[in-house]
Amino acid sequence: MKIEALTVALRPRSAWEAVELGTALTRRHAAAIWKPWLLLSLPMFALVNLLAWSFDVLWLAGLVVWWLKPLFDRIPLFVLSRAVFGEVPTTRQTLHAQLRWGLRWMPAYLTWRRLSPVRSLYLPVDLLEGAQGAQARQRRRALGSPVHGVGTLLTLVCVHFELALYLGFAGIAVMFVPNEYLEQFGNRVWKLLQEAPVWITLLSNLLAWMAWALISPFYVGAGFGLYLNRRTEIEAWDIELALRRMRTRLLQAAAPLVLLLAIALALPARAQEPPQPAQGAEQSGTAADEAEDEDEEDDIPAATLHDIFGTVEDDSGLRDGIDAQKTQPAEPPVETTATAGTAGNASTGTRTARNGTGLADDRGLRNAVKRAYADPTVTPKRKIVTWKARAEEPKKPPQKPKVPPLAGLGAFIALVSEYGLWAVVGVIVLILLLTSPRWLRWFRRGLTRAPRESDEVRRSDADEPQAPLPDDVPTAIRRLWREGRQREALALMYRASVESMATRTQAVLVPGATEAEVLRVSRRLPLAEERDAFARAVRAWQYAAYAQRFPGAEDFERLLHELAERFAWSTAMPRGATP
Amino acid sequence: MLDTYREVVTPEGVALHLPAAGPVPRALAWVIDFLIRMAMVFVSGIVFGLLGRGGFGFQAVMVFLVYWFYPVLFEAMWNGRTPGKRALGLRVIANNGAPVGWLAAFSRNLLRVVDMLPFGYATGLVAGLLDPWGRRLGDMVAGTLVVHDARPHEPSPAPVKHALAPSVALRPYEQAALVAFGERGPHLTEARQAELADLAEPLTGARGTAAVTRLYGIANWLLGRR
Numbered sequence: 128m129k130i131e132a133l134t135v136a137l138r139p140r141s142a143w144e145a146v147e148l149g150t151a152l153t154r155r156h157a158a159a160i161w162k163p164w165l166l167l168s169l170p171m172f173a174l175v176n177l178l179a180w181s182f183d184v185l186w187l188a189g190l191v192v193w194w195l196k197p198l199f200d201r202i203p204l205f206v207l208s209r210a211v212f213g214e215v216p217t218t219r220q221t222l223h224a225q226l227r228w229g230l231r232w233m234p235a236y237l238t239w240r241r242l243s244p245v246r247s248l249y250l251p252v253d254l255l256e257g258a259q260g261a262q263a264r265q266r267r268r269a270l271g272s273p274v275h276g277v278g279t280l281l282t283l284v285c286v287h288f289e290l291a292l293y294l295g296f297a298g299i300a301v302m303f304v305p306n307e308y309l310e311q312f313g314n315r316v317w318k319l320l321q322e323a324p325v326w327i328t329l330l331s332n333l334l335a336w337m338a339w340a341l342i343s344p345f346y347v348g349a350g351f352g353l354y355l356n357r358r359t360e361i362e363a364w365d366i367e368l369a370l371r372r373m374r375t376r377l378l379q380a381a382a383p384l385v386l387l388l389a390i391a392l393a394l395p396a397r398a399q400e401p402p403q404p405a406q407g408a409e410q411s412g413t414a415a416d417e418a419e420d421e422d423e424e425d426d427i428p429a430a431t432l433h434d435i436f437g438t439v440e441d442d443s444g445l446r447d448g449i450d451a452q453k454t455q456p457a458e459p460p461v462e463t464t465a466t467a468g469t470a471g472n473a474s475t476g477t478r479t480a481r482n483g484t485g486l487a488d489d490r491g492l493r494n495a496v497k498r499a500y501a502d503p504t505v506t507p508k509r510k511i512v513t514w515k516a517r518a519e520e521p522k523k524p525p526q527k528p529k530v531p532p533l534a535g536l537g538a539f540i541a542l543v544s545e546y547g548l549w550a551v552v553g554v555i556v557l558i559l560l561l562t563s564p565r566w567l568r569w570f571r572r573g574l575t576r577a578p579r580e581s582d583e584v585r586r587s588d589a590d591e592p593q594a595p596l597p598d599d600v601p602t603a604i605r606r607l608w609r610e611g612r613q614r615e616a617l618a619l620m621y622r623a624s625v626e627s628m629a630t631r632t633q634a635v636l637v638p639g640a641t642e643a644e645v646l647r648v649s650r651r652l653p654l655a656e657e658r659d660a661f662a663r664a665v666r667a668w669q670y671a672a673y674a675q676r677f678p679g680a681e682d683f684e685r686l687l688h689e690l691a692e693r694f695a696w697s698t699a700m701p702r703g704a705t706p
Numbered sequence: 707m708l709d710t711y712r713e714v715v716t717p718e719g720v721a722l723h724l725p726a727a728g729p730v731p732r733a734l735a736w737v738i739d740f741l742i743r744m745a746m747v748f749v750s751g752i753v754f755g756l757l758g759r760g761g762f763g764f765q766a767v768m769v770f771l772v773y774w775f776y777p778v779l780f781e782a783m784w785n786g787r788t789p790g791k792r793a794l795g796l797r798v799i800a801n802n803g804a805p806v807g808w809l810a811a812f813s814r815n816l817l818r819v820v821d822m823l824p825f826g827y828a829t830g831l832v833a834g835l836l837d838p839w840g841r842r843l844g845d846m847v848a849g850t851l852v853v854h855d856a857r858p859h860e861p862s863p864a865p866v867k868h869a870l871a872p873s874v875a876l877r878p879y880e881q882a883a884l885v886a887f888g889e890r891g892p893h894l895t896e897a898r899q900a901e902l903a904d905l906a907e908p909l910t911g912a913r914g915t916a917a918v919t920r921l922y923g924i925a926n927w928l929l930g931r932r
Contacts, residue, residue, distance in 0.1 A: 134707065143727070341835070366887050373908075
């Protein structure tokens with residue numbers, strides 16, 4: 128597996144966001160996950176229920192199917208761990224992989240780890256990294272301990288999700304019952320549940336299985352997301368990716384230069400590097416890994432992606448699975464359920480008798496039972512004498528002292544608020560009536576609403592066509608300045624300067640040209656002094672417009688004077704479109 | 707690349723990344739809110755219980771208000787966060803990243819009635835699992851989104867003192883990676899730091915510990931520490 132092939136955006140996330148990443152992964156690869164899941168799980172479900180039925184312990188089937196969930200949790204994990212690196216396995220591949228992949232861990236996950244609250248978090252650690260014994264424990268601790276709480280909550284929430292879905296599926300039936308039959312319906316359902324006929328147990332098993340089918344892959348995916356995020360955190364995968372890209376870029380860019388350098392400095396080692404950057408990086412990576420592996424005391428274990436995913440891929444069973452196509456597919460669920468079924472059968476012999484096969488010829492038996500019951504020693508009759516009061520005393524005392532302490536106040540407030548509320552209703556109605564001439568019009572207008580006005584959007588005053596420049600620009604500017612409208616004075620000065628500059632350079636300015644564009648055009652002005660004055664005018668305007676900073680009176684006067692001189696403003700200005 | 711945020715491009719051309727929250731943290735936030743609501747009803751029940759029968763009406767009003775308006779009030783007035791959402795680091799916002807308004811808060815919470823069908827939020831749960839941004843039906847109708855609220859983190863201290871200008875011009879993503887290395891590098895094992903720094907050999911011209919130190923120096927320089 129190569130980290131360059133990652134198909135998810137890695138960055139350090141919070142643990143909850145890692146959960147989102149996991150569920151998003153499950154969602155994206157839904158087809159690849161659910162097809163094999165259903166293909167394996169449906170026959171298993173049917174088989175387990177059939178076996179349980181034949182042994183008449185149907186209630187056990189639900190439990191067995193639930194207990195075997197880790198077997199099927201391998202499927203989403205297998206698909207996701209490959210899909211993350213861009214190789215989405217086909218249904219056939221996934222199915223074949225189930226014959227071997229991760230089975231080594233299943234005894235643990237089907238027994239003492241089955242009820243572990245962080246199952247989804249440890250599943251990828253164990254199954255994908257393939258470490259053993261103490262190393263695996265260390266690995267689980269390093270990866271799992273900071274997100275242990277989130278993993279536990281995740282399990283807890285998912286259990287409740289399953290419960291909600293199970294009850295939700297069951298509740299759909301209730302939704303279609305009309306209200307008046309609800310009580311009758313409830314009584315019948317209650318009776319049915321007590322009797323627990325076969326079909327209702329089967330239905331319940333099926334609903335539960337459906338809930339698991341929906342939630343379980345998301346659960347495993349979320350655990351995988353947590354795992355990915357932890358690896359990203361402690362190994363900085365995202366940084367590695369970016370650095371690799373940078374390395375490739377720099378080496379490509381530097382290749383000719385390095386070659387020259389190498390020739391010049393006679394450094395043959397350096398010249399060999401550019402053509403095979405990736406290989407070099409990998410070698411260095413594995414070397415570092417091995418060095419790290421020897422360092423056992425390190426708290427965060429040494430394993431990195433290459434050795435871990437590499438080795439896992441080797442024993443992942445993909446190839447073994449393809450080789451093993453001819454062999455009979457093993458059916459682990461069958462054996463387990465069979466034993467469970469027989470075990471349960473012994474304990475529930477009475478139900479077998481009631482259901483039927485043993486009752487072929489039982490008249491003799493029934494007579495014997497009747498005779499047995501007739502025997503007075505079996506059902507002895509006793510006489511019991513008790514004393515009873517003649518007149519039943521009415522029992523009320525305990526009610527009396529329970530009158531709450533502020534009852535009188537409460538009654539008063541209740542009375543007040545009852546009438547108060549009626550008063551409020553009256554006032555509201557009155558207000559509505561009095562204001563009806565106003566709001567009735569809204570309705571009428573609403574009914575006969577005029578079509579919208581034209582779609583023309585007027586964004587700001589800037590869209591308004593600007594007034595043409597006055598004939599005597601300096602006087603106008605000075606007048607504005609004297610009136611205290613400094614900003615407008617500077618704006619007028621800017622406009623006039625731009626216009627003069629445009630006429631002088633014979634440039635065509637785009638409508639709404641920015642200051643920078645105007646300045647760029649102004650470089651065509653022939654005289655340096657003109658360019659300088661123009662730039663200062665623009666600067667003064669920018670300070671005023673964007674920073675609310677105005678020049679002093681003398682500076683302003685000096686600038687205006689110079690501009691008027693340079694651009695010959697005292698005469699009439701040529702009229703044209705302002706920029 | 708698969709990611710978990712919803713991207714909204716503003717009219718200015720800025721891409722906002724809204725990290726959508728899925729059903730799991732939202733369910734937990736709901737549980738916290740539910741407990742708070744229960745406590746409110748319980749306490750008010752005691753208080754109004756003192757008033758005897760007259761208190762029943764108030765209690766009924768209280769239950770009504772807590773049931774319908776608790777989330778609306780908090781979401782509209784407390785920046786899209788109920789206490790439970792705050793505890794889980796979640797926030798309700800509008801689809802486009804704007805704060806959630808009264809109308810949206812009302813509609814998304816009134817539509818809980820639909821999401822609760824047929825039992826225990828099953829509809830909302832299925833919708834949340836299938837929707838790429840974890841929205842339940844109420845969110846879809848109201849045009850809102852529940853996001854993870856990024857908590858600001860303290861800038862970590864520089865691992866080395868000196869700053870070093872990179873020898874070549876770096877692209878934005880490379881600068882980001884180097885800064886990230888400077889911030890998160892000290893949490894990695896030393897072997898891993900060296901391994902990562904070796905990748906940047908064309909930039910640093912060194913390997914091993916020397917490369918790590920130089921990368922930290924470059925990170926300092928990029929962060930403006932001189």
